[in-house]
């Protein structure tokens with residue numbers, strides 16, 4: 701067995717727990733002020749930063765901890781959470797623009813790029829779930 705002296709540090713460890721939490725609160729403060737995104741969240745979660753927001757942010761924190769290699773108890777299903785919200789490509793474009801802006805302000809360039817790449821990769825799947833009539837897989841019998 702070989703012991704590595706330079707173990708790969710997770711993205712979560714590089715970002716840090718405090719910075720991740722701050723990032724999420726700042727990001728959703730902006731999202732909820734946005735004329736297109738804000739109303740969608742207001743309907744589902746309520747007025748920021750009260751109502752369901754502390755719980756929602758802690759779920760999102762769990763999600764981002766999981767996808768960045770940190771310890772996490774997140775067991776949710778991000779896809780179905782985006783069904784029936786009445787959102788489309790323009791919402792995703794805007795979401796990603798605000799995400800990119802917030803990341804570049806709050807994280808170092810390498811971490812910001814990595815967090816942006818993760819979100820961009822998730823987009824097609826989430827967007828599929830967001831469609832009004834998601835394609836139902838057809839099985840051969």
Ligand code: HEM
Nearest residue numbers: 737740741744763776777778781787791792795819822823
């Ligand atoms: C790539 C972009 C996006 C990512 C990575 C993302 C990620 C997530 C995640 C991880 C959750 C938590 C799911 C859970 O509760 O387990 C969530 C929930 C949610 N997202 Fe997104 N999201 C994206 C885009 C959007 C957009 C564009 C909108 C709409 C404007 C949106 C609206 C919501 C809402 C309303 C919820 C709460 C759903 C509920 O509690 O039932 N998301 N998102």
